[in-house]
Amino acid sequence: MINSYDIAIIGAGPAGMSAAITASEAGAKVIVLDDKKFAGGQIYRNVCNSPIEQVNALGPDYLKGRSLVERFGQCSAEKISSASVWHVSNSGEVLFSKEQSTTKLTAREIIVSCGAMERPFPISGWHLPGVMSAGSAQVMLKSDGVVQDDAVFVGTGPLLYLIVAQYLRLGVRVKALVDTTPKTNYLDSFSSLPGALNEYPTLIKGLGLLKEIQKSGIPVYKYAQDLAITGETSANGVKFQSGKQSYNLSCDHIFLHQGVIPNLNMTRSLSLDHHWSEQQLCWTPTLDSWGQSSATNISVAGDCSGIIGAEGAEHMGRLVALNQLSKLGIIATDIRDTQALTSQHRLLRFNRLRRFIDRLYRPKEDHRIPTQDTTVVCRCEEVDLATLRQEFERGAQGPNELKMMSRCGMGPCQGRQCGHTVSELLALWRGEAVKEVGYYRLRSPMRLLNLTEFSDFSHIEPTRATDTSQVQIQEVTR
Amino acid sequence: MFRSISKSTLQHIPIEINGKKVNVPEGITVWSSMALSGETTTRLSPVTKQQRSAYCAMGVCFECLVQIDGQPNQQACLTLVRKGMKIQKQVILENTDLVENGDHIVEGGTHDK
Numbered sequence: 001m002i003n004s005y006d007i008a009i010i011g012a013g014p015a016g017m018s019a020a021i022t023a024s025e026a027g028a029k030v031i032v033l034d035d036k037k038f039a040g041g042q043i044y045r046n047v048c049n050s051p052i053e054q055v056n057a058l059g060p061d062y063l064k065g066r067s068l069v070e071r072f073g074q075c076s077a078e079k080i081s082s083a084s085v086w087h088v089s090n091s092g093e094v095l096f097s098k099e100q101s102t103t104k105l106t107a108r109e110i111i112v113s114c115g116a117m118e119r120p121f122p123i124s125g126w127h128l129p130g131v132m133s134a135g136s137a138q139v140m141l142k143s144d145g146v147v148q149d150d151a152v153f154v155g156t157g158p159l160l161y162l163i164v165a166q167y168l169r170l171g172v173r174v175k176a177l178v179d180t181t182p183k184t185n186y187l188d189s190f191s192s193l194p195g196a197l198n199e200y201p202t203l204i205k206g207l208g209l210l211k212e213i214q215k216s217g218i219p220v221y222k223y224a225q226d227l228a229i230t231g232e233t234s235a236n237g238v239k240f241q242s243g244k245q246s247y248n249l250s251c252d253h254i255f256l257h258q259g260v261i262p263n264l265n266m267t268r269s270l271s272l273d274h275h276w277s278e279q280q281l282c283w284t285p286t287l288d289s290w291g292q293s294s295a296t297n298i299s300v301a302g303d304c305s306g307i308i309g310a311e312g313a314e315h316m317g318r319l320v321a322l323n324q325l326s327k328l329g330i331i332a333t334d335i336r337d338t339q340a341l342t343s344q345h346r347l348l349r350f351n352r353l354r355r356f357i358d359r360l361y362r363p364k365e366d367h368r369i370p371t372q373d374t375t376v377v378c379r380c381e382e383v384d385l386a387t388l389r390q391e392f393e394r395g396a397q398g399p400n401e402l403k404m405m406s407r408c409g410m411g412p413c414q415g416r417q418c419g420h421t422v423s424e425l426l427a428l429w430r431g432e433a434v435k436e437v438g439y440y441r442l443r444s445p446m447r448l449l450n451l452t453e454f455s456d457f458s459h460i461e462p463t464r465a466t467d468t469s470q471v472q473i474q475e476v477t478r
Numbered sequence: 479m480f481r482s483i484s485k486s487t488l489q490h491i492p493i494e495i496n497g498k499k500v501n502v503p504e505g506i507t508v509w510s511s512m513a514l515s516g517e518t519t520t521r522l523s524p525v526t527k528q529q530r531s532a533y534c535a536m537g538v539c540f541e542c543l544v545q546i547d548g549q550p551n552q553q554a555c556l557t558l559v560r561k562g563m564k565i566q567k568q569v570i571l572e573n574t575d576l577v578e579n580g581d582h583i584v585e586g587g588t589h590d591k
Binding site: 035037042051052053054084117118127129130131132133135136139140141143144145146147148149170172233234263379380381382411412413416417448450 | 483531541
């Protein structure tokens with residue numbers, strides 16, 4: 001392996017794969033690092049290597065990923081799988097661990113395309129064994145052919161309905177769907193509907209999933225609120241209110257979901273500029289329309305740039321690669337602009353659809369910002385709401401101060417599961433906008449690393465504060 | 479209960495989970511092999527000592543930290559099983575003060591294996 005590249009791409013989901021194809025076809029020297037065995041990202045996980053017989057039951061949106069994964073496999077980019085990137089510097093240095101040994105490489109341009117993660121769902125009891133995210137059900141199904149009978153699915157959003165439908169098609173018993181989409185969301189999203197109509201096949205598919213679930217005869221509880229997971233040492237049920245009635249469903253397994261947010265630990269560790277997206281209720285790297293970040297040599301593509309979905313990510317990966325090719329002098333600017341037209345047009349339409357989806361499945365405030373004193377906010381260090389409030393009242397006004405005083409966000413997940421909750425909580429308590437509150441200051445290593453491996457390096461390029469005078473960022477509104 | 483709907487043609491390999499010998503489909507993750515074997519406790523919470531289990535299965539919650547072949551703090555959902563692998567639930571608490579060879583964890587002065 002040579003150690004110097006034109007472009008290093010981190011993450012082989014739709015955005016990363018599409019960027020790699022575009023860049024390598026134009027003649028750039030490209031390397032792609034991905035932490036899984038097979039390329040595809042979460043969405044197209046194992047699409048060419050499914051462990052299950054009835055793979056068609058996973059649906060056409062999954063299966064269509066095959067051609068992208070195959071084209072990626074055939075492109076000339078160097079591909080390293082099962083590689084976990086633990087440090088990226090804005091000087092172009094990338095360190096990744098594979099089989100407990102770290103390799104260092106440098107690249108003139110870097111594309112961060114490490115996807116999305118599910119939004120934390122901090123309700124009472126969400127930390128108990130037996131409670132998992134609905135995305136985990138999909139991951140286990142797609143990569144390992146493992147399913148769970150008689151689970152209750154709770155939450156809102158397309159991914160939740162998709163996994164329930166997939167389970168039902170495969171003959172996996174589902175105990176109930178508890179839908180937390182508030183009634184008001186249907187009205188509030190109505191004004192964004194016309195913009196989304198250009199993408200009507202996607203809308204129809206979404207409605208189709210809900211119909212499929214309803215036709216299956218499983219209990220569906222709508223407009224659910226006042227959620228709580230019951231159980232002392234493990235989950236034994238879920239309590240909620242639906243309509244005028246209170247329910248207490250007993251079950252050993254609950255899958256929670258309320259949408260996805262960008263997986264930000266890498267862009268945050270790189271000290272890129274971020275802003276709070278009111279539309280998506282999450283932190284988002286600040287980028288121009290080419291995915292260019294506040295650091296000159298770093299671009300961000302796909303869902304970790306803000307949620308755009310698999311197809312949108314594929315188009316954005318292409319745009320980012322075209323821009324970097326032109327920056328590297330491999331293609332001329334006018335070629336970049338001509339080749340970008342189709343993807344730009346498609347992205348515009350996806351973003352309009354996104355506005356509608358984001359509004360319709362906007363998670364309820366009390367499912368994002370806990371209200372019960374005993375609800376665990378930080379799962380790693382088990383810091384509950386009452387403790388956080390107490391430390392806030394003792395003077396911890398910002399996320400970093402709160403972290404130092406309460407240990408919230410100090411565990412191995414590095415704030416992935418509590419960061420957004422803390423930003424929103426502090427905003428509420430301070431009576432200010434979330435953007436004023438900010439987020440944790442993150443640093444590499446971004447993954448767990450043993451000290452023997454770490455000590456192989458006597459010098460690691462730090463991430464330097466961005467000289468923002470160098471880059472003019474025009475924020476893109478989604 | 480978790481169950482497998484994998485192709486029947488998949489090879490099975492022997493591994494050990496908490497001392498129990500099991501056969502699991504080749505190529506699945508450590509977490510899935512634990513789920514299929516009914517050994518779903520991944521670790522004890524370092525703070526409250528309560529049992530914890532995997533949450534996200536995609537590497538972002540770090541709830542599934544287990545001990546693999548003596549090495550602690552391994553993410554079960556990101557690690558694939560290998561023949562003969564020895565997996566143990568992780569017991570590293572706030573008062574755990576010594577790790578020898580990775581597999582003897584001394585907690586409060588008594589060996590807790």
